[in-house]
Amino acid sequence: MHVTSQGLVGERIKMIRRQRGLSQAQLAHPELSDSYVSLIESGKRTPTPAVLELLAQKLDCSLTFLVNGVTAEQMEDLELGLRFARLALENGEVAEARRRYAELLEDNNLVGLASLRQDARYGYALAAEAGGDLPEAIAALNTLREGDTEGQSPERRIQIALALCRCHRNSGDFATAVRIGEETLGPASAEPSWNDDLIELGSTLLSVYYERGDLLRARQFAAELLAAAERLGTPRAIVAACWNAARTAELVGADEEAMPLMERAMAIQSENGEPRNLARLRGAYATLLLRARPAEALTARDLLVRVLHGVKESAASRGEVPLTLLYLARAEMELGHLDEAAEHAQAALDLAAEGTSRAVLTDAHLVLGQAHWMRHRDEDATAELNAAVQKLEDGPQTRKTAENWLAAAEIHDRVGDRARSIEAYHRALACAGL
Structure with missing residues (x-):
């Protein structure tokens, strides 16, 4: 736990006063009372900017050092370090970004700078998440949510909750993801004061509902989010709500309902948004197009080639490139x-083996197995299928796991292993709660 900035200012005043050989009365005279200086030094009073400037003059030190505990040059170095770390993350240099943020967090000059310290810890969490290290990302975010909260803005608290909700979802801990999302949005009986940040958090919560198979709640909440986004009328809110509402419609088989929602989100994002989310949206649209309109597979393929280039050039998380492949x-x-197809699937598997989520690794084995089967390489298909099944057996029982068991059942059936096909079908039904 960090000492408050107010307390640190008082400690610095006391330290410099003693270094100068001054008593509290000597420092205070004639403008202030010695009791007031005592209260400031003990952290029981917050000095006004005018008083701080006066004390800096009396102590013959810089106001920057008195307020922040660092010199102007040290402050400039810290801010420059944060800018470089952010640029590395934005450019997809995830390991470099994580290293830079970690170095900043180890810098003692950051201790009394709550805002910069929180920026560094939040950036470190995002870099860890992008690198596939979800436990480390969650640990850093929990520190921000529960401990390092001094002066934290409402916007930052929502950003932290959003990232935690997303990380817990991606790690398969849907219960915690839902709890964090719902706590942040507030009680169900009260309508949230929607803004862009809360719509994005709500959209992430919606994705948790449908990932865990709660499609009835997902459909209801998707309608609420769409209505709220329309009232708000901002591009970011409409994109987030349309995107996840489309995914919800897709999961219940309403592909023709999903298509215009996805197209609207893409049109708005292409005019107002940043490249990474546009690439991800195009990827989601292409996969929807593949399933809903197979005759347009060539269009979907060409779009995915563009998407792959986009995610490679952006700050995509480690899982996004193999997923696009x-x-x-x-x-x-x-x-x-x-x-x-086999070449792309193998490339995805090679990347997934470097530390992405279990779900991506399982998908890679299944898709490569299917490609091998279609090329009449049954032995290779069975090997990939066995690797996928091992991952499935160790994983959580979710809607996605049920889909993968179903895919495994179909491939087992194709290679002539009827017994294992039936077993996989039963596992798919169990994951779906049937």
Whole structure:
């Protein structure tokens, strides 16, 4: 736990006063009372800016040092370090960003600078998340949410809750993700005072509802979010609500309802948003197009090629590149380009093995197994399938796991292993709660 900035200012005044050989009365005279100086030094009073400036003059030190505990040059170095770390993250240099943020957090000059310290810890959490280290990201975010809270703005608290909700969702801990999202939005009986940050948090919470298979609640909440986003009328809110409402519609089989929602989100994002989210939106649209309109597989494939370039050039999380490669592999299979499909799936598997989530790694084994089966390489298909099944057996029982068990059942059936196919179908039904 950090000492408050108010307390640190008082400690610095006391330290410099003693270094100068002054008593509290000597420092106070004639403008202030010695009792007031005593209260400031003990952290029981917050000096006004005018008093701080006066004390800095009397103590013959810089106001920057008195307020922040660092010199102007040290402050400039810290701010420059944060800018470089942010740029590294934005440019997709995840390991470099994490290293820079970690170095900043170890700098003692950051101790009394609550805002910069929180910026560094939040950036470190995002870099850890982008690198696939969800436990470390969650630990850093929990520190921000529960301990390092001095002077934290409402906007920052929502950002922290959003990132925590997303990290817990991606780690399969849906209960914690829902709890954090719902606590931050407030009681169900009260309508939130919606803004862009809360709409984005709500959209992430919506994704947790449908990922855990609560499609009835997801459909209801998607309608609430869309209505709130329309009232708010901002591009960011409309994109977030349309995107996740489209995904919800897709999951209940309402593909033609999902298509215009996704298209609207893409149109707005292309005019107002940053490239990373546009690439992800295009990827989601292409996969929807593949399933809803198979005749447009070539269009979907070409779009996914653009998406792959986009996520490679952006601050995409470590899971996004292999995930896009898997979407591209499925598009190539739909087009009958089996060698290309296997090549993309193998590339996805190689990247996934470097530390992405279990779900991406499982998908990679399944898609590569399907590509091998379509190329009549049953032995290779079975090997990939067995690797996928091992991951599935150790994973949480979610809607996504049920989908993967179903895919495994179909591939087992194709390679002639009827017994294991039936077993996989039963596991899919169990994951779906049937």
